[in-house]
Amino acid sequence: MTLIKNISGFRGTIGGNNLENLTPYDIVTSISAFSRLIKENNPNLSSLTVMTGRDGRKSGKMIQSIVNSTFNSMGINVIDTGLSTTPTICWGVLNNYSVGGLMITASHNPEEYNGLKFFNSDGEFLSKEDVSKLIRYSESKKHIFSSNNSLGSISEYNRLIDDHVNAILDLDILPLEEIKKLKLSVSVDAINSGGAIAIPKLLERLSIKYNIINSEIEGVFNHTPEPLAENLIDLSKSIQVNKSDFGIAVDPDVDRLVFFDEKGEILGEEYTQVFCSDFVLSKNKGDTVSTLSSSNALKDLTISYGQNYHSTPVGEMNVVKKMKEVDSIVGGEGGGGIIYPELHYGRDALVGIALFLSLLVDKKCKVSELKSKYSRYYMKKIKLTLKDSKLIDRTFNLISENYSELSPNKEDGVRIDFDDAWVHMRKSNTEPIIRIFAEAKSQDIANKYALKIEKEIKSIIS
Incomplete structure (x- = not known):
């Protein structure tokens, strides 16, 4: 696939031609570019240190060796944390003397992919301005x-995950003793990556019994790693067989999170943010932030607390920027990403698990009963593979013109709000595809609008 470079980092398939895939050449030029950016952003520091980590992919160890050596060749010291998680690296950079961080992961993409996530001295994704510089520097021949x-x-x-877990358990908002008294048992799908290390450390500290599937970290993912229902059939079975109180699934770098109830039914990644935000809002009043592709359930919840909801273009960097602007107390993305700024400004499945457990303390109900306590929406998601990415802008402009009377939002692709649904179409930050999201009060209506827009897009690009 084409090497993708944007606000989410650099990502591609392993091997093949340089400049077209993620090859050793591309890794060296990318890290050299990041090193140049770090030096520009820290002109008064004589010694520079970064943190690096990786997920469980086969290519990860090889890439980390190249990454570390390239940083060294640019005069930058490296703290190598080995197998880790993205939120752990982000928290670690924020809480030590590092001037940047680098996580080697392709997130939810299949194992033949890998990528580079770049973080600034606050452990946050780079700004748009710095990303533009990074891309330009990476394409330099000098x-x-x-x-x-x-x-x-x-x-x-090798203790950064332990430090991260300790920091979560030090959060004032968490009712730790009450969580322990629940005496819960959970099933976890760790997708053969960092979650297999991190999640047990958290659950053990909270006196929660657990059964983990896909815990072996051997470079192979036992299923497609995106935490969607169709990829998590074995987790559903594990919950039922082990009579677990609920289930947990994460992606390979542990920044996305989804829950299952005790019946083995997925609660939907869109509701992760709703559950966690409900607990936070019940203790502290403040605004919430999510993306244009996120469920209206969070908006409804926020309004029910008398607070303001804000939406942004997709991308963690966009969410964090808005959260800081409005002093939001909780935020994230609809794809199962929760950001709790009291810990750090980054999506973090581990703190999400802790907040969800805290919600169960307050709600005093089975997990299967939770969803009925919130606005009920249904979503349809469609992916369209791109044959020519140059057609995207033209396609979105034509769609926008077709629905001009509805004043489409064009901050990030096109979002159209109908009377009984909304549809958001955008170019993916991580794959060469168009994503279509539709949400409504019934699955049939969501399906209708998503398929309608898909048909219109196909007729334009065909």
């Missing part, structure tokens, strides 16, 4: 490397 006397060093640190 990079200035350090002399022998100025090479960086590599040190290993």
Whole structure:
């Protein structure tokens, strides 16, 4: 596939031609570019240190070796945390002397993909301005490397996940003793990656019994890693067989989270943010932030607390920027990403699990009864593979013109709000596809609008 470079990082398939895939050449030029950016952003520091980590992909260890060596060749020291999670790296950068972070992951993409997620000194995704510079620098044919006397060093640190879990358990909002008294049992799908290390550490500290499937970290994912119902059939079975109180699924870098009830039914990744936000809003009043593709259920919940809801273009960086602007107390993305700024400004499945457990303390009900306590919406999601990405802008402009009387939102692709539904179509940040989201009060209506827009897009690009 084409090497994708944008606000979500750099991502591609392993091997093949350089400049077209994620090859050693592309890794070196990308890290050299990031090093240049780091030096520009920290002109007064004589010693520079970054943190690196990786998910469980087969290519991860190889890539981390190249990444670390390239940082060293640019005169930057590295703290190598080995197998980790994206939120762990983000929290770690924020809470030590690092000036940046690099997570080697392709998130929910299949195992033949890998990628580079770049973080600033606050452990947050780079700004649009810095991403533009990074892309430009990575495409340069000239990079200035350090002399022998100025090479960086590599040190290993294997307790960062423990530190991250400790920080979560130190949050004032969590009713730790009450969670322990619930005496819960859960089933977890760790998708053969960092979640297999991190989630048990958290659950054990909360006295929760657990059964983990796909816990082996051997470079192979036992199913398509995106945490969707069709990929999590084995988790559903595990919940029923083990008579678990609920189920947990994450993606390979543990920034997306979805829950299942005790019957083995998925609650939907759109509701992860709703559940966690409900607990936060019940303790502290403030605004919430999510994306244009997120469910209206969070908006309804926020309004029910007398607070303001804000939407942004898709992308963690966009959500965090708005959260800071409005001093939001909780935010995230509809794809199962929760951001709790008291810990750090990044999607974090581990803190999401802790907030969900806290909600169960307050609600005193079975997980299967939770969803009925919130606005009920149904969503239809469609992916359209791109043959020519140059047609996207023209396609979206034509769609927007066709529905001009509804004043479409064009901040991120096109979002159209109908009387009984909304549809959002946008180019993916992580794959060469168009994503179509439709939401309504019934599945039939959501399906109708999604399929209608899909048909219109196909007629334009065919």
